[in-house]
Amino acid sequence: MPRRVTLKKVAAHASVSYQTVSKVINHKAHVSDETQQRIWDAVRELGYTPSYTARSLRSQRSKTIGYSWEPSPPDQTNPILDEFLQSMFRAAESCGYYLLCFPYHAEIPKQLDTYRELIDTGRVDAFVLSIINYNDPCVNYLLERNFPFVAFGRLDDPYMFPNIDVDGGLGLRIAVEHLLSLGHRRIAALAWPLNSRVGNSRMEGYFAALRAAGIEVLSDWIQRGEGSYDVGFQSTLQLLAMSETTRPTAIVAMNDLMAIGAMAAIRQKGFRPGKDVAVTGFDDTPTARYLSPPLTSLRQPVSEIGQNLMERLISYLETGVYPDPIGELVAPQLVIRASTTGNDTG
Amino acid sequence: MPRRVTLKKVAAHASVSYQTVSKVINHKAHVSDETQQRIWDAVRELGYTPSYTARSLRSQRSKTIGYSWEPSPPDQTNPILDEFLQSMFRAAESCGYYLLCFPYHAEIPKQLDTYRELIDTGRVDAFVLSIINYNDPCVNYLLERNFPFVAFGRLDDPYMFPNIDVDGGLGLRIAVEHLLSLGHRRIAALAWPLNSRVGNSRMEGYFAALRAAGIEVLSDWIQRGEGSYDVGFQSTLQLLAMSETTRPTAIVAMNDLMAIGAMAAIRQKGFRPGKDVAVTGFDDTPTARYLSPPLTSLRQPVSEIGQNLMERLISYLETGVYPDPIGELVAPQLVIRASTTGNDTG
DNA sequence: ACAGTTAAGGCGAACGTTCGCGCGAACGTT
């Protein structure tokens, strides 16, 4: 299937030079209405579509944005991937851009080399990054090369590059305050390892809310692990083994999967999740509402984030000015269900 | 960030013509070892990377493959999306290809126009399609234009285009046979609407297995709906309201979400899922193993499929011959858990 | 009637490759 209709064919058909056709198509120069009409007719008649490749060779821009993400482990689903991607695709398409997605390599040099190749071959104009940990090597690489990107997530210095992040700290503060309002005083946390930026930022909200309520956090209340069901399960068994006066009556988990594990452990110990021990998750996984009891969780406005990221990135690419403010924090929304209120109807 | 190093720069550095550099880089022509060495040195020294855009303008191939998929509804997660994408990315990258992902539009003309644009602008060399329903308009469009593609899924005529599909019928036969071997004789099905190709193909296995066992299927055992939790829940309530002699003792669901709904309904009716009424799902969602009881489900070999699809597509693009056989069916694997065996340990 | 302005559109060049032809030198053959 070789490409057929080119500028020259259209030009011949409209009896003008092909450069003039180019000008008309790009609304660039003064051309008489009559000629314009003739050219547009020819375009329609021949079904002309400009060659993307030739355009980007000439203009030195690919109108393509790269995105890569860390795949979720086999026993977990990335609950926001589909929505996040689709929202970016839509925003990009409406500006004539597309997303080039490429594999994630756990080995950092290999991953950086993929970024390098996409840049050096001119395949992409910019990247979208999902930042999960401190010292993301891709961030450093792109900053060093001064190559445009926006990030979902942020590092410590909020002014280094355009980003949007969910205010996980705020989310946990909201969750903890919700539990406090239900009368809980001993609230434990199923946290992520200390090297997780996202995890730590969320935990700050936990500490802040309890501090504000004048509650001293026992170090045993903080259990850390890599966010799996098993971690949630085992950690909760430990929590429930504490003495009656220190044993938590509520548990906030950094993701839904640990919360699910926690509820299973609660049940195994003979307690009723949602009634005897309250549990909250994070992400509002689609299945959260179908658990028994349904899980109270924090929902991220994923579509809005994807669209916003894309719009800011493209606006930067087209105008050359970085968006203001450079970083943006959006609040997650607490979806309250029976795992905290205990109104179990199922 | 304008591109820097071009063939000409490398050529100047190695004191040859730039066309010779091209030949050496593409391993095309006879050039003396010494000159080759000089050229490679220059390439390395200057950090030359060929321009993707110029290459594809010249060669008329974009080394890019398009993919679009129907997003899952907000209350569901696509359990295989991440794995499927990553496996395709990897396979593509290792052949120098990348995937261009673009949004799904529910309005067919708009969606077709996106395909048309990607083809006519020369942005992609081929597509991957996920076929869900009969008479997929994209399939027809691409066949009509004679534009290359491979599909995950198939239509009625298995020889129309290269595809791989999970043998859902076989999957259901395996699931039903598993239930038969546990002694069940009255097995109901939570099916999809009649216009779902995937759903019907799965149901064929259900019918075949029961027929082979000499069991007559009561029409009331077949409940249809769009695959949501609620459909699973409500349909199961109806199934359990049947008379004691016809009421099913086992239920096969076309996806995990309906199975989850079914288990909730079973519990609400005072039965124990896995012990009194067996349930199977389809997809082996990551959460399946964490349900109580853990859900027996059919797992699709997603990574293998993604990789295989990509390899066949690229091999076609490079050699021009369609792979043989043109269609391939892979078997899903039954993952047996307590929702059928009743060995509830949680 | 003549210089000055403007509108309409042609023209050459460039973006960075790949491809095929062709040319000179070295080589071996008669």
Add this chain to the structure above:
DNA sequence: AACGTTCGCGCGAACGTTCGCCTTAACTGT
């Protein structure tokens, strides 16, 4: 010594655009 072959490499062209400069003709004002 004159003549094909082969090797190593240069050269022109083309892929389909966009861009800026240049030409031409018509139109202004005095």
